[in-house]
Structures are given as structure tokens and as C-alpha cells.
Amino acid sequence: MKAALVGADGELLHQARRATGRDRGPDAVVTGVLGFAAELRAHGVERYGEPASAAGLAVPGIVDEAEGIAVYSANLGWRDVPLRALLAQRLGGLPVALGHDVRTGGLAEGRIGAGRGADRFLFVPLGTGIAGAIGIDGRVEAGAHGFAGEIGHIVVRPGGAPCPCGQRGCLERFASAAAVSEAWAAACGDPGADAADCAKAVESGDARAREVWQEAVDALADGLVTALTLLDPRTLIIGGGLAEAGETLFAPLREAVRRRVTFQKLPSLVPAALGDTAGCLGAGLLAWDLLETTATTAATTAPSDDSSEVTA
Numbered sequence: 001m002k003a004a005l006v007g008a009d010g011e012l013l014h015q016a017r018r019a020t021g022r023d024r025g026p027d028a029v030v031t032g033v034l035g036f037a038a039e040l041r042a043h044g045v046e047r048y049g050e051p052a053s054a055a056g057l058a059v060p061g062i063v064d065e066a067e068g069i070a071v072y073s074a075n076l077g078w079r080d081v082p083l084r085a086l087l088a089q090r091l092g093g094l095p096v097a098l099g100h101d102v103r104t105g106g107l108a109e110g111r112i113g114a115g116r117g118a119d120r121f122l123f124v125p126l127g128t129g130i131a132g133a134i135g136i137d138g139r140v141e142a143g144a145h146g147f148a149g150e151i152g153h154i155v156v157r158p159g160g161a162p163c164p165c166g167q168r169g170c171l172e173r174f175a176s177a178a179a180v181s182e183a184w185a186a187a188c189g190d191p192g193a194d195a196a197d198c199a200k201a202v203e204s205g206d207a208r209a210r211e212v213w214q215e216a217v218d219a220l221a222d223g224l225v226t227a228l229t230l231l232d233p234r235t236l237i238i239g240g241g242l243a244e245a246g247e248t249l250f251a252p253l254r255e256a257v258r259r260r261v262t263f264q265k266l267p268s269l270v271p272a273a274l275g276d277t278a279g280c281l282g283a284g285l286l287a288w289d290l291l292e293t294t295a296t297t298a299a300t301t302a303p304s305d306d307s308s309e310v311t312a
Contacts, residue, residue, distance in 0.1 A: 001033065002276070003040045003060060006053060006284025010112040010276060014043060025103030033057070033083070041091055054095040054291050057087055058104035064144055069099045072147070074164075097286035101139045103149065104282035105274075106133020110140065110236050112271040112283060116234040122227055123272070124151060126220075129171040135223035142180045152176065156222040174219035177241040183212045199245035210275060214252065216242075222257035228257075229264055239272030246271070268277035 001020050003122030005013040017038075021032050025255050037055060044052050059106075061073030068084025085097040099107075106123035110133075115121035121135040130152030134141040141148045150173035159170030173179055177195040182200035185191050187208045224236060243249060254269050274281060 001036055003036055003276070004280035004284060005040065005044050006056075006265065006281060007049075007240070008288055009107070010281055011279065014047065015277070015280065016040065016043075020076070022076050026076055026081075029076050029084070030078065030081055030086065031110055034087060034229070037087055038090055041080065041094075043195075052094065052096070052287075054287035055087060056097045056104070056286035056290070057083060058099045058101045058279050058283045058286070060101045060231075063098065063100040065097075065099055065146065070094070070098070072294050076194070085258065094124055095287070097284050097290040097291050099283065100142070100146070101279055103129040103133045103142060104137060105239070105278035105284060106149075106237075106282070107285055108142045108274055108278045108282035109133075109239065109272050111138060112133035113278065114237045114270045114280065115235050118233075118268075120221050120231070120233045121235040121237055122149075122151075122231055122233040123237040123239065125272070126238065126242035127240040128176060128177065128178045130223075130240075132174050135233075145232075146251065151227050154223045154226050156219050156226075159235050161235055171219060171223035172236055175216045175223065175242075180216050180242065182213070184209065186264075195242055196244070199248050202245075202248055211282070213248075214239065217252045221253060221260055224253075224257055225260040225264070228261075228267055232265065233267050236267045237272050238269065238271045239275075243271050 002017045004015045007013055018036065021027055021177060022029055040301040059070050059073065060075060061159060064071050070078055070081040070083045072079050084096045089162060102125060105125065109115050109123050110118065110121050115123065119137055123133040123135065132149035134149050153167060153170045155161065155167055155169045156171045157169035157174060161173040162168050163170035163173050179239050180198055184195065185193045189248060198209050198212055202213045215253045229234065240248035250271060257269060258266060261287040272278065
């Protein structure tokens with residue numbers, strides 16, 4: 001878990017982190033989240049003399065942002081948790097916004113990170129799995145059912161490796177950091193080897209590593225070209241653990257995408273800028289957006305100047 005106090009301009013005023021403690025079960029995780037948020041609020045009062053004005057919370061899995069419910073998370077083991085209401089109650093009625101972790105990170109990258117100034121962007125973090133955030137004019141599209149951006153489950157190798165989602169040949173089975181780690185461990189014979197080790201071996205000229213790496217790059221390029229054909233983004237932002245390889249990833253990836261593009265407009269393909277602070281910053285932006293929306297609603301529903309009614 002990562003937590004932060006975020007200023008109106010996206011400035012990180014304070015950061016903290018601790019273990020999620022998922023081994024203790026879903027109820028304990030929820031309790032830990034609420035307690036962590038309460039401690040963060042208390043720190044804000046002590047440090048700045050006043051509490052935070054709103055809270056933003058970003059969680060993995062399936063999220064109903066409109067209703068404020070964490071619908072499902074395989075990793076955390078929870079179902080239909082009313083996190084927004086629980087956190088608002090714990091924080092004494094503070095306004096709370098709930099978002100999906102990848103979409104929230106994408107919101108931050110789009111507004112104040114690598115996508116700043118782009119009216120259309122696609123943020124794709126390459127980690128244990130692969131997800132995506134579709135940015136449109138300063139917001140991130142959730143889709144009709146909260147599933148928008150799941151690029152990791154585009155089938156790029158029909159009939160390929162089975163995916164936990166039920167399909168075969170999904171992008172994240174070939175191009176995620178976890179997939180590269182698995183493939184490189186098998187190729188080099190070291191069960192403890194990971195994607196970072198593969199990148200280092202690529203840089204040293206290891207032929208086996210180059211083969212593993214290129215297979216991942218080609219799969220990723222296939223998925224990205226499918227996405228840009230549908231979405232026509234101005235900027236493609238690649239983040240997550242695999243992106244830490246820098247130009248070892250981006251040089252061949254740009255070339256692979258370029259080779260596949262025909263009529264499509266080639267977008268700018270750039271590394272994410274915010275690292276693992278993106279989620280916290282995005283949650284802060286959700287909270288500030290919530291305050292702005294509340295203020296706008298209050299202004300439009302306020303009595304006109306000639307009204308004789310006063311609300312206190």
C-alpha cells in the first residue's frame with residue numbers, strides 16, 4: 001500500500017508505504033487500508049494544521065467507480081466491498097473518490113506526467129500483468145462496465161498459452177514482466193532469473209536473451225497496434241517494471257510498432273514519467289476533481305442573488 005498527501009497542483013507533500021498484508025485475508029486488508037488513511041489524515045493535521053479536504057483511493061481488480069464499490073480482486077480476495085462509504089465513515093464524512101489502480105495511474109501520467117498536453121493517450125503498464133488506461137481530454141475512460149483498457153487480454157497469439165481469464169494467447173501471457181521472467185528462467189536454466197536479468201543479458205549480447213526479448217517485443221507491438229488502430233491515441237505511454245529497461249525495450253519496440261503500422265498515424269511512444277508514485281498522484285487528482293465537481297454543483301444549485309432564502 002502506498003499513501004500520500006497531494007497538493008492542488010499535484011505536488012507530493014508526504015509519502016508513506018506499508019505491506020498490504022493480504023495473507024491475513026480480505027477483511028484485514030480493508031481494515032489496514034482504512035487505518036492507513038486515518039493515519040495519513042492525522043499526519044496532515046499535525047503537519048499542516050488542517051485535515052485533507054478530500055480523499056482518493058485506487059484499488060486493483062474490478063471497480064465500480066460510480067457506486068464506490070471494489071467489486072472483485074483476485075489478488076486481495078475481496079468482493080463487493082463498499083470502500084468509498086467505509087472510508088468516508090472512517091474519515092468523519094470526508095468526500096471520497098474511488099478509482100481503478102491502472103486508470104488512476106494513467107490519469108496522473110496523462111495530466112502531469114509523460115502524457116501532459118496530449119488530448120488522447122494510452123497508458124500501458126507492463127508488470128505482473130498488462131492493463132491500460134485510455135485518456136481522453138484530461139479524463140480516463142472506464143467503459144460501460146468498468147473494463148475499458150484491458151489490453152492485456154487482446155489475443156495476440158491465437159491458440160497460445162492459456163490465460164487465467166479463460167482465453168488462450170493473451171498479450172500479457174507473452175509480454176508482461178512476469179511472462180518475460182518465466183520465459184528467461186526456462187531459457188537460461190535459472191528458476192530465479194527474472195525480466196530484469198533478461199534485459200541485462202540482452203545488453204550483454206546473449207543470443208538466448210535476445211530471442212526471448214524479441215518475442216515479447218513482437219507480441220507487445222501486435223497488441224499496441226491493435227489498440228492504436230481502435231483508439232488513435234496521440235501518445236503511447238509505457239510504464240511498469242519492464243519499462244525500467246529503458247532503450248533496451250523502447251528502441252526495438254518503436255521499430256516493431258513502426259513496421260506494423262500501415263494507414264494508422266504513428267503515435268509518440270514514450271516511457272512513463274512518474275514511476276510508482278503515479279497511483280498516489282492519480283488518487284490525489286481524483287480527490288481534487290471530486291472537490292471541484294462538488295463546488296461546481298453547489299454553485300449551480302445555489303439560490304440566486306434576489307432569493308430571500310438563506311441556507312446555513
